[in-house]
Amino acid sequence: MSDHATTLPDTRETSQPATAASVRRRKRQRLETLRAIVLGAGFPILLILIWDRAVAMSGTRLIPSPYQVAVMMYDFTFGGIYDDAFSGTILIHVWKSMQRVYGGFLLAALIGIPLGMMIGRIKVLRQLLDPTISLLRPIPVTAWLPLSMIFFGLGPNAAIFLVFLGAFYPILLNTMFGVRSIDPRLFEAASMLGCSGTGMFRQVVLPASLPAIFSGLRIAHGFAWILIVVGEMTGVPTGLGSVVMDGRTLSRTDLVITGMIVIGACGFVTDRIIVAISNRLLSWSPQHRE
Amino acid sequence: MSNGHQDILTVHGVTKRFTVGDDDVEALAPVDLAIPKGEFVCMIGASGCGKSTLLRIIAGFEEPTTGDVSIAGQPVTGPGSDRGMVFQDYALFPWMTVRQNISFGPRQRHLPHDEIDKTTDEFVRMVGLERFADRYPNQLSGGMKQRVAIARVLANNANILLMDEPFGALDALTREQLQNELLQIWKRTGVTTIFVTHSVEEAVLLADRVLVMSAGPGRIDSDFRIELPRPRDVSSPEFNALRRDIARRLTSHLVRA
Numbered sequence: 347m348s349d350h351a352t353t354l355p356d357t358r359e360t361s362q363p364a365t366a367a368s369v370r371r372r373k374r375q376r377l378e379t380l381r382a383i384v385l386g387a388g389f390p391i392l393l394i395l396i397w398d399r400a401v402a403m404s405g406t407r408l409i410p411s412p413y414q415v416a417v418m419m420y421d422f423t424f425g426g427i428y429d430d431a432f433s434g435t436i437l438i439h440v441w442k443s444m445q446r447v448y449g450g451f452l453l454a455a456l457i458g459i460p461l462g463m464m465i466g467r468i469k470v471l472r473q474l475l476d477p478t479i480s481l482l483r484p485i486p487v488t489a490w491l492p493l494s495m496i497f498f499g500l501g502p503n504a505a506i507f508l509v510f511l512g513a514f515y516p517i518l519l520n521t522m523f524g525v526r527s528i529d530p531r532l533f534e535a536a537s538m539l540g541c542s543g544t545g546m547f548r549q550v551v552l553p554a555s556l557p558a559i560f561s562g563l564r565i566a567h568g569f570a571w572i573l574i575v576v577g578e579m580t581g582v583p584t585g586l587g588s589v590v591m592d593g594r595t596l597s598r599t600d601l602v603i604t605g606m607i608v609i610g611a612c613g614f615v616t617d618r619i620i621v622a623i624s625n626r627l628l629s630w631s632p633q634h635r636e
Numbered sequence: 637m638s639n640g641h642q643d644i645l646t647v648h649g650v651t652k653r654f655t656v657g658d659d660d661v662e663a664l665a666p667v668d669l670a671i672p673k674g675e676f677v678c679m680i681g682a683s684g685c686g687k688s689t690l691l692r693i694i695a696g697f698e699e700p701t702t703g704d705v706s707i708a709g710q711p712v713t714g715p716g717s718d719r720g721m722v723f724q725d726y727a728l729f730p731w732m733t734v735r736q737n738i739s740f741g742p743r744q745r746h747l748p749h750d751e752i753d754k755t756t757d758e759f760v761r762m763v764g765l766e767r768f769a770d771r772y773p774n775q776l777s778g779g780m781k782q783r784v785a786i787a788r789v790l791a792n793n794a795n796i797l798l799m800d801e802p803f804g805a806l807d808a809l810t811r812e813q814l815q816n817e818l819l820q821i822w823k824r825t826g827v828t829t830i831f832v833t834h835s836v837e838e839a840v841l842l843a844d845r846v847l848v849m850s851a852g853p854g855r856i857d858s859d860f861r862i863e864l865p866r867p868r869d870v871s872s873p874e875f876n877a878l879r880r881d882i883a884r885r886l887t888s889h890l891v892r893a
Contacts, residue, residue, distance in 0.1 A: 532727055534695075534727070535723070536729075538697075539717060539788070540716075545744065554731070628731075630772040
C-alpha cells in the first residue's frame with residue numbers, strides 16, 4: 347500500500363522540464379494520492395477496530411474477533427493451523443468460483459451487448475422484446491433457483507445460469523440505453539459518408555454506446571459476484587459460495603467471514619481491471635474517465 | 637441564366653408537411669431551384685422558414701412530401717457521399733481522432749491504405765490541423781472542430797457541400813477566419829456550396845447568389861446575385877447597399893408592431 351503512494355505519481359506523464367512549478371505540481375499530486383490512500387484504507391481499518399472492540403466488550407461467542415478471522419484466513423490460504431478440510435484450499439475455491447462468475451458474466455456480455463444494440467436500433471425488435479424483458483426483469487434471480495436446478499441439475503451449470511441471469515439485465519439495459527441516447531446526427535453523418543448496414547453497427551453504434559456498455563459491465567460484474575453465493579448453494583462441493591454455506595452449516599463464523607472477505611477482494615480486483623480497460627478504451631471521453 | 641446540363645442540383649416542386657400533434661404543418665410550399673456546378677449559394681431567412689428542412693431534403697436525410705431532388709440528373713433517394721453535410725454542432729465522431737474522422741469516408745470505400753493515408757494527409761493539411769491530427773474532438777476548439785467537419789466531407793469527394801449554419805456557434809473572430817478559409821477551399825476545389833445562415837452580412841460576404849426565404853409556408857422569396865469581386869470589403873458602399881436590399885426583403889414579411 348505505501349509502495350503505491352510513492353510510485354503512482356511517477357507514472358504520470360510529465361512532458362515539461364522539471365521547473366519549480368512542475369515540481370510543486372508533482373508534490374501536490376503525490377500528496378493527493380497519499381490522501382486518497384490514507385482515507386480509502388483508513389475507513390476499513392476503523393471498521394475492523396470497531397468490530398474488535400464490539401466483540402470484546404459484548405463478550406459474544408457467536409461472532410469471531412478480527413484476529414480469529416485473520417488466523418482462519420492464514421489457515422485457509424497456507425494451512426498448518428487447523429489442518430481440516432478447508433486448510434490451504436483457497437486457490438481451488440477461488441479458481442472454481444472464478445470459472446462460474448466469469449463464465450456467466452461473459453455469456454451475459456456475449457448475448458447482452460449484441461442483443462441490446464439490435465433492440466436499441468431496430469424498432470420491430472424493440473416492440474417484439476421490450477414488454478417481455480420488462481416482465482422478466484423484476485423477478486429476483488433467487489426465485490429462479492428451483493427451476494435452474496431442474497434445468498441444469500445439481501452442479502456448476504446451475505450456478506453459471508444464475509450468474510448469467512443476474513449479469514444479463516444490467517448489460518442488456520445499459521446497452522439499449524446507450525444506443526438510444528446516441529446523437530442521431532452521428533448516424534446521419536456516417537450515412538452521408540457512405541457507411542451502412544453492419545458497418546454502422548461496428549463503426550458507430552458500438553463505439554458510441556461503449557461508455558454505457560462499460561457502466562453496464564461494471565454493475566453486472568458486481569451482481570455476478572453477489573450471485574455466486576446463491577449459485578453455489580445448489581450443492582456444489584467447491585467454490586467460495588459453498589465455503590460460506592459450509593461455514594454456516596458448521597457454525598463456523600470465522601470461515602463464513604473469511605469467505606466473504608475473499609469474495610470481496612476478488613470482486614474488487616476484477617472491478618479495477620474493468621475500470622482500467624474502460625479508461626483505456628474511453629480515453630476520448632473525459633467524463634467517463636475515473 | 638444557367639441552362640439544364642450545367643445544373644448539378646435541381647429541386648422540382650418540393651413540398652414538406654409535418655404532423656405536429658393534431659396539426660398538419662406546411663413547412664415548405666412548392667420550391668423550385670437549380671444550382672449550377674461550382675456555385676456558392678447562401679440561403680437566408682428567419683427561423684421557421686424551412687431553410688434547414690430544404691437543406692436536409694437535399695442531403696437525403698428527409699423525404700419531400702411531394703416533388704423531387706436530383707443531382708447531376710440522378711434522383712436523390714437518401715444520403716449519399718456525393719453530398720456532404722456540415723452541421724452547426726459538428727457531429728464529429730467523438731471516439732475518433734482528427735485523422736480518423738477525416739479518413740472515415742475513404743475507409744468506407746475500402747481504398748488501398750496508402751491512398752487513404754495520402755487523401756487524409758492532404759485534407760488535414762488543407763484545414764491546417766497537422767499539429768492536432770491525433771487529438772480527439774473534445775480536445776479541440778469549436779473552430780477546429782468545424783474545420784475537421786469540412787475536411788471530413790471533402791476527403792470523401794463530396795461535390796456538393798451542404799452547410800447548416802456552420803459558423804453559428806463560433807465567436808466573431810473565429811467565424812471571420814473560417815469564412816476566409818472556406819472561401820479559399822471553395823476556390824481551390826470548386827465544390828458547389830449551399831450555405832444556410834441567418835446573417836445577411838455572412839451571406840453577402842460569401843455567396844455568388846443569395847436566396848431569401850420567407851416563412852408560412854417556407855418558400856424562396858427572392859434570388860439575389862452578388863457580383864462583387866472577392867475579397868469583398870464589408871465596409872464598401874456596394875456591399876452595404878446589397879446588405880440593405882437583402883435585409884429589406886428579409887424583414888418585409890415580418891409584421892411590424
